[in-house]
Amino acid sequence: MMAGRPASRLSLLVGLLVVVLFLLPLLAGRYPLYLAIQILILSVFSLGFNLLFGYTGLLSFGQAGFFAVGAYGCAKILLAVPNLFLGLAGGVIVAGAAALLLGILSVRHTRIYFSMLTLAFGMMIFSIAWKWRDFTGGDDGLVGIPRAPLTIPGLGSLSVATMERYYYVVLIVSLLAILAMYRLVRSPLGLTLQAIRDSESRAEFAGVPVRSYRLAAFTIAGLYAGLAGALLPPLENTVTPPVAHWSTSAEPVLATLMGGIHTFGGPIVGAFLFFMIKDIIVRFTEYWLIWLGAIVVVLTLGFRGGVASIFANRFLSGPVITRQSEPAPPPAT
Amino acid sequence: MKRWILVTFVIVLSLGFATPDPAAAQCRLGVPAIKIGVQGAASGPHADYGRQIEMGSTMAIEEINAAGGILGCKLETKFMDDENKAATGVKNARYLVTEWGAHFMVGTDSSGVAMAMGPVLAELKRIHFFTHAATHRLTEDLVADKKIKEIVRVSVPVYQDAIIAALIFKDRPEIKRWATIGADYEYGYASWSMFKDTLKKYRPDVEFVAAAWSPFLTLDFSPHVSAVMAQKPDAIFSTPWAGEAVMLLRQALIQGVFDQVQVWWQAMGGSVDVLEGITSEVQKDRFKGKLWATARYIHNWPDTPENKAFNERYKKRWARFPNYSAETTYSALFIIKAAVEKSNSLDTTKVIEALKGMQIRNPGGLRVFRSEDQQFVYNVPAGRPVMDPKYPIPVLGDLRVFDAKDYYRHPPFTPVVVTK
């Protein structure tokens, strides 16, 4: 594992991308903006997921539970107090709290038991969302959620009702979240998580409180999922129970797999690919499941590093993660 | 030399742009084509309803185009699968309007999807003609109350499932004990609630003795059937629909339900996929005349030349009978045609204005527009599935026809209790 400086070529590319993202409303119409928002949301979601999977070695099938808690939390707040800042903050906090609570239970196990446990918790949240009509609106969900103005007490209020304005909110929040994660994975916490992933016994022997670190990773993943979820209701004006379903939990899994589990940027690349592939496929055929499934199979069999691994040598992309239980990555082409 | 080739190439290309599109020249609205976005559930166990929406809209557009289009403009259509999910339906709607350029949209099976789409339609300023989603709240809340004018409903809502049943069976004094095997979501709760409220007004002596609720995608209803039959009801009000209805009926048959109850009311039992699924049982009269059903259109009513011709054309085109979602969607296209012709415009506000007071003859009968909740009001009878030598699948016979005004709710709308 090398914690090297990223090549300057990569920094330039990323910088250029950020500039393009800021200029997007001037370059593209409303639907591409809408897609971009969805991609940013999935990126944040997947980044949190990969902290847990790629860096800590825990595959969670229940992240949608925290995504939903963030979404419903934000929605309930916005329906009561139309303040976007409060809604986002509230959604994230509640999701983080849920992740902490369920995390205490979940990190007692690893591997398949951990995955099944997270699946169970995620589906429990789905059941609650579906059944608790009085609070969550049941299968109808919550409707009429306003795209409330961003009001910070003492600083003033900014309307974000248009798609363009809301896009900037999502963009800035996402960039901050990505930056935070970038610092996190290169910090001692991030390195410790990777050590735990590679050899739990060795880490324990070195005096690392393994379970606490796993809980930290789980909670942070939950916070990111909650943030992603909280960004959704103002966009769509509705929240419905499928946001908590295991099929939604599968989205960051697929996105990360496609983009590359071994790199920091993999989940973001994967989010873009996942959305674009599905969006383009459904324009031509209704049989998009079979194409998506075929892509998953091909990636699992042949390109486990995801798309990022195909370009691994062209741009050295930050701390390269390897997993001890994997065969060595193929020599770079 | 190469430069000249390139220049010639560019000039020829530009000429391609300059040549007026012959079709556009005749279109009096100044667009290359009128675009209709269509959505329905094309995946999962209710996939036939989305299929039928697609078939109905495609055939309507083919017929309209063959007759010269709308004001000389051809129609173009695009179908997208909403997977019965609100998020997908909304995303597709945004794509269809902002990217593909839809002028109007039709379809939508799921009530949940419809409710989510409502506010977005107002944002997109496009009319969506709802041709299946049955929740009363789409029109009672979003239109009558919140005044979202971009919502127009063409198919009869949940009043059909609930209120007609009460009107028919209030006149059966021997039926006193009702039970429900209900769909465990809003549709099931709302219809049972509306049914009970209506029936109680006419028959205070009636009792509601049992209820069993089955979630979406239940495959085994035997515990629900046996739980309900333990209370020995006289009649059963059943709301799981499509494939679930067929399974439920099968599983009820083998528990001898049709020997014990007097009536089984099957919501949307007149739908083509259900009738196909119960053909062999109806042929053997396994339901003993106790099964009652309705739909949002049935292929054998009204007995008019127009409806018969529609059925013939549809069967010829698709080798299947038109489901109710097909007829409603087909009719929605002709409603769009009438409204655009009247307003001579594609502008949403003008077209909405043109709908006021509209009366239109469709295969399903006469539809009359009601401004208060923007519904096209029409009536569909209820009856018993029976075999008719003219058809390979059952039809509804022994029809009870009610005037729409007798079972449609009217404003001011009182809220309906929507819990179990």
Next chain:
Amino acid sequence: MDNIAFQGLIGLSLAMYLWLISAGLTIIFGVLRIVNFAHGSLFMMGAYLAFTFYGLLGLPFWLAVLLSLLGVGLLGFVMERFFLRKIYGIDEAYQLLLTFGFILILDDAVKIIWGGVFKIPPIPAFLDGAWRMFGRPFPVYNLFIIAVGILVALGLWVLFEKTWWGRLVGATASDREMASAIGVNVPWVFSSVFAFGAMLAALGGALGIPVRVVAPGIGAAMIIQAFIITVIGGLGNLKGAFVSSLIVGIFSAYGTLFFPVFELFFIFVIMAVVLLVRPQGLFAR
């Protein structure tokens, strides 16, 4: 009271049906250590094939079921031999992902081949009708399922305790390196076990067609229940799976009778509690 006993019997038939699906999943995990997400899709394929042979081609019901078992067994063999085998020894996560990919492919494949409308054949005559039990008509079909479930349980017990293949499989499951060292063709054992598990899933699907529709997505509904049962019983523990099928099936039936508010939620709670308190399952030795 009679109604309570009756509902219990209904619950038993529910349980035996769930057992058929869970048995294959348990065996596959027990031997290959693969959590086969695609098990529900194999169930669905069994239903589609049986429908084709019985409902479309008019073959006798028992023959249609047999052919569908063979067909899905072949499909299972192909899935294991040419796909899953390539990722043994690599993180379990990839097995989950690969089998998830199969679900997506098969769900669309059935739509393309058979169309999206649900299908249901006429009920075979020998399964029609009812016997009076506890004063009420209890369907012959449900009795048939109870009988099949018990036979399968007995059959599996005999198979794994008494037969050559069964003991080979057991040995490979406990220690594959040792088995290989003494000359067992481990890859062959794996393929045959996966195919066998697939056939059990197909049995569930095929036997369901007289009273359940055959439609895309019916596998997804079953797989979650099967997972819960195998976890509660202990992943890889056949006896555990049998008992937990009984628990879940009978519980659901009584839930419908007494607590209309009783939900899948509670079953997930039980699953979570088992995982937390006794992850090896309620019935691990």
